[in-house]
Amino acid sequence: MPEMIPADSVGLVTAQTMRFDDPLQLECGRVLAEYALIYETYGELNAQGSNAVLICHALSSDHHAAGYHSMDDNKPGWWDTCIGPGKPIDTRHFYVVCLNNLGGCKGSSGPATMNPETGKPYGPDFPVVTVKDWVNSQRRLAEALGIEQWAAVIGGSLGGMQVLQWSIEYPDRIRHAVVIAAAPKLSAQNIAFNEVARQAILADPEFHQGRYYEHDTQPRQGLMLARMLGHITYLSDDSMRAKFGRELREGKLNFGFDVEFQVESYLRYQGRAFVEHFDANTYLLMTKALDYFDPASQCGDSLSLAMKQVTASFLVVSFTSDWRFAPSRSLEIVKALLDNNKKVSYGEIEASQGHDAFLMPIPRYMELFSAYMARVVEEVR
Amino acid sequence: MPEMIPADSVGLVTAQTMRFDDPLQLECGRVLAEYALIYETYGELNAQGSNAVLICHALSSDHHAAGYHSMDDNKPGWWDTCIGPGKPIDTRHFYVVCLNNLGGCKGSSGPATMNPETGKPYGPDFPVVTVKDWVNSQRRLAEALGIEQWAAVIGGSLGGMQVLQWSIEYPDRIRHAVVIAAAPKLSAQNIAFNEVARQAILADPEFHQGRYYEHDTQPRQGLMLARMLGHITYLSDDSMRAKFGRELREGKLNFGFDVEFQVESYLRYQGRAFVEHFDANTYLLMTKALDYFDPASQCGDSLSLAMKQVTASFLVVSFTSDWRFAPSRSLEIVKALLDNNKKVSYGEIEASQGHDAFLMPIPRYMELFSAYMARVVEEVR
Numbered sequence: 001m002p003e004m005i006p007a008d009s010v011g012l013v014t015a016q017t018m019r020f021d022d023p024l025q026l027e028c029g030r031v032l033a034e035y036a037l038i039y040e041t042y043g044e045l046n047a048q049g050s051n052a053v054l055i056c057h058a059l060s061s062d063h064h065a066a067g068y069h070s071m072d073d074n075k076p077g078w079w080d081t082c083i084g085p086g087k088p089i090d091t092r093h094f095y096v097v098c099l100n101n102l103g104g105c106k107g108s109s110g111p112a113t114m115n116p117e118t119g120k121p122y123g124p125d126f127p128v129v130t131v132k133d134w135v136n137s138q139r140r141l142a143e144a145l146g147i148e149q150w151a152a153v154i155g156g157s158l159g160g161m162q163v164l165q166w167s168i169e170y171p172d173r174i175r176h177a178v179v180i181a182a183a184p185k186l187s188a189q190n191i192a193f194n195e196v197a198r199q200a201i202l203a204d205p206e207f208h209q210g211r212y213y214e215h216d217t218q219p220r221q222g223l224m225l226a227r228m229l230g231h232i233t234y235l236s237d238d239s240m241r242a243k244f245g246r247e248l249r250e251g252k253l254n255f256g257f258d259v260e261f262q263v264e265s266y267l268r269y270q271g272r273a274f275v276e277h278f279d280a281n282t283y284l285l286m287t288k289a290l291d292y293f294d295p296a297s298q299c300g301d302s303l304s305l306a307m308k309q310v311t312a313s314f315l316v317v318s319f320t321s322d323w324r325f326a327p328s329r330s331l332e333i334v335k336a337l338l339d340n341n342k343k344v345s346y347g348e349i350e351a352s353q354g355h356d357a358f359l360m361p362i363p364r365y366m367e368l369f370s371a372y373m374a375r376v377v378e379e380v381r
Numbered sequence: 382m383p384e385m386i387p388a389d390s391v392g393l394v395t396a397q398t399m400r401f402d403d404p405l406q407l408e409c410g411r412v413l414a415e416y417a418l419i420y421e422t423y424g425e426l427n428a429q430g431s432n433a434v435l436i437c438h439a440l441s442s443d444h445h446a447a448g449y450h451s452m453d454d455n456k457p458g459w460w461d462t463c464i465g466p467g468k469p470i471d472t473r474h475f476y477v478v479c480l481n482n483l484g485g486c487k488g489s490s491g492p493a494t495m496n497p498e499t500g501k502p503y504g505p506d507f508p509v510v511t512v513k514d515w516v517n518s519q520r521r522l523a524e525a526l527g528i529e530q531w532a533a534v535i536g537g538s539l540g541g542m543q544v545l546q547w548s549i550e551y552p553d554r555i556r557h558a559v560v561i562a563a564a565p566k567l568s569a570q571n572i573a574f575n576e577v578a579r580q581a582i583l584a585d586p587e588f589h590q591g592r593y594y595e596h597d598t599q600p601r602q603g604l605m606l607a608r609m610l611g612h613i614t615y616l617s618d619d620s621m622r623a624k625f626g627r628e629l630r631e632g633k634l635n636f637g638f639d640v641e642f643q644v645e646s647y648l649r650y651q652g653r654a655f656v657e658h659f660d661a662n663t664y665l666l667m668t669k670a671l672d673y674f675d676p677a678s679q680c681g682d683s684l685s686l687a688m689k690q691v692t693a694s695f696l697v698v699s700f701t702s703d704w705r706f707a708p709s710r711s712l713e714i715v716k717a718l719l720d721n722n723k724k725v726s727y728g729e730i731e732a733s734q735g736h737d738a739f740l741m742p743i744p745r746y747m748e749l750f751s752a753y754m755a756r757v758v759e760e761v762r
Contacts, residue, residue, distance in 0.1 A: 027636075028634075028636035029636075127636070128636040128637065185627065186627070187618055187621065187622055187627075188618075188621035188622050188624070188625040188626060188627065188642070188644040189613060189616075189618040189621045189622075191627070191642050191644050191645065192609075192613045192621065192644050192645070192648055193613060195609070195642075195644070195645040195648055195649075196606060196609045196610050196613065196648070198638060199602075199605075199606055199609065199649070199652075200581065200606055202638060203602040203605075203606070205586055221580075221584040224580075224584075225577060225580055225581055225584070225606070228573075228576070228577045228580065229577050229610065232570060232573045232574060232577070235570075237568055237569075237570040240568065240569035240570045240573065241568055241569050241570075243569070244569040245569060246566065246567070246569065246572070246675065246678075253409075253673060255408075255409035255410075255508070255509040255669075256509065257579060257583060257665060257669075260672075261569070261572050261576075261672065263569040263572050263573050263576070264572065264573070264576045267573055267576055267577070268576075268580070271580075284638060288636075288638070291641075291642065292634060294627065297627075323704075
């Protein structure tokens with residue numbers, strides 16, 4: 001817990017909830033009659049409403065991107081390295097908005113919240129939401145907050161996909177797009193990993209067809225396996241080697257199936273910790289949103305065609321050791337932008353941390369990110 | 382099923398079983414008082430006993446490496462592409478031996494066979510066997526078959542590790558070592574994938590602490606997940622893209638959790654099929670043998686030092702798209718051999734199929750393999 005809040009922190013923050021009762025048409029064909037979105041904001045919206053930045057979160061994060069909820073918090077929001085006074089997303093200049101996406105489990109409407117039609121948790125009846133649905137719901141939140149156009153929409157991984165969708169869907173509402181460690185669609189291998197994770201959850205006897213809330217249980221083992229697997233794909237082979245090597249927890253082989261190698265201990269810990277604060281149905285939904293994202297599919301598989309109407313300027317960032325969404329995947333986005341003569345800056349950051357690098361304060365990355373955002377600030381003034 | 386046996390097949394083959402009642406001391410400290418090994422042989426042992434070749438199998442394969450068990454078989458042994466008249470391991474010249482390793486589930490003593498002390502299946506009481514234990518048991522089989530020295534010991538993946546161990550442990554008993562798509566030890570990432578696979582099995586409620594035979598059940602879901610995950614690591618991202626892309630099984634999104642993408646359908650099919658013919662306890666043991674293999678650990682982590690006494694000549698083969706055991710891992714073996722001025726040929730085969738490439742008849746690979754084995758034949762004559 002922070003004895004004192006660091007000077008470059010946004011400080012103590014409080015989440016707010018916005019309720020919507022105008023029905024939201026979803027891509028799956030269903031309609032959400034009402035829903036709530038939980039969000040946080042950092043910094044002040046200027047009089048012109050021109051300095052707003054939207055942060056889109058990745059698979060398992062939420063609206064709490066920066067600062068502390070209380071003096072007892074032992075860690076800040078998930079992207080505190082990048083959001084705050086003097087940081088790349090400088091809250092002295094920007095009004096930052098971050099929400100928990102629809103289908104989430106941290107306060108926005110999702111499988112664990114009450115279905116007004118039944119008075120019970122939605123469970124499996126919560127619709128399969130897509131990146132496009134999220135962007136539509138984010139647009140409504142923007143309107144409710146008095147933001148007509150984002151100075152920038154920013155996100156890493158699945159968050160970067162939302163940024164892409166914003167730039168395609170609402171070109172007039174986004175001036176800058178910052179797409180970090182993302183891809184314009186999942187590869188078959190990416191989908192395959194998601195499928196194993198989903199099967200782990202669906203096959204857990206405690207899953208009860210997604211109605212585990214009513215059985216007062218949860219598919220802990222399945223969700224734990226899903227997280228362990230996910231975690232492997234977030235780290236690079238090199239970073240795992242550096243972090244764990246083949247170190248044995250007790251210094252010798254046990255010839256049994258308890259934890260032996262440090263990496264096993266770490267993964268089990270990560271898996272167990274995750275289960276304490278995440279919902280399995282939400283995990284299923286988030287992986288589906290990843291699988292489905294493919295804006296080029298509507299344009300004969302041409303991303304260039306899909307991005308023809310884009311007007312935002314782009315910063316695209318990738319990390320050398322990211323094998324989940326390798327630099328070559330970011331370059332597909334860059335190419336589509338260049339095909340259309342759009343403005344794009346691209347940085348491939350030398351980093352050993354794998355996909356997780358996008359969350360880390362790697363100096364070259366912070367410099368590039370800060371320099372780009374400084375240009376955005378210039379325009380706002 | 383083969384209407385006719387192809388001319389380059391070893392033809393109809395029959396497995397044999399050898400029983401041993403001289404106790405086998407294992408690395409874990411325990412002793413197997415008696416055990417059986419099931420094996421097949423192809424070709425004829427020559428009078429001098431100098432043309433014998435041992436094939437070591439990988440994680441989930443067995444003693445049935447080539448030919449057909451009956452005219453009703455719909456496919457031949459797992460390495461039929463490489464074993465037979467005119468093939469790299471030419472049965473006109475070699476006497477080929479392949480066995481199911483100890484702990485296996487295809488006829489050798491293992492968790493599903495009877496524990497003579499209890500009269501019940503061993504289950505979790507079958508000892509954790511290592512690559513070194515396998516090599517020791519293989520040496521006894523060799524002696525029983527009248528083979529003092531192998532012309533070559535050959536294996537891919539985990540099989541390649543056994544070849545390495547043979548060359549280190551019994552330098553006088555092996556003239557050539559062919560190590561394909563292997564590594565001198567697992568990386569933290571490799572161990573991590575194995576750990577997730579094991580947890581999937583161990584957490585399955587049908588596992589019953591490994592005594593599922595007595596409950597007349599098996600941890601199907603866990604083993605299926607383990608296999609699905611393993612399968613992803615056997616294929617390359619490119620080969621999955623070529624094989625499945627993002628093809629939808631029914632041509633459209635379903636917004637649900639049934640199979641949608643072809644890759645999901647393929648993985649589930651692979652997982653289900655595997656469960657029909659493989660034992661979960663054996664899977665656990667095989668992954669542990671992989672994790673533990675690390676001959677350099679006894680020599681201050683110096684593989685060069687570990688391989689000092691090697692006398693065999695080596696062929697080391699890797700495949701460009703293999704990310705489970707990348708070419709750089711094979712080069713660690715090559716380097717250790719060169720450090721000791723040992724004879725080694727190395728081939729890095731351009732191949733898109735990932736780790737599974739070692740099982741495929743890739744022309745450049747077959748040529749290299751055949752050319753090397755032709756030299757071994759020359760020596761035998």
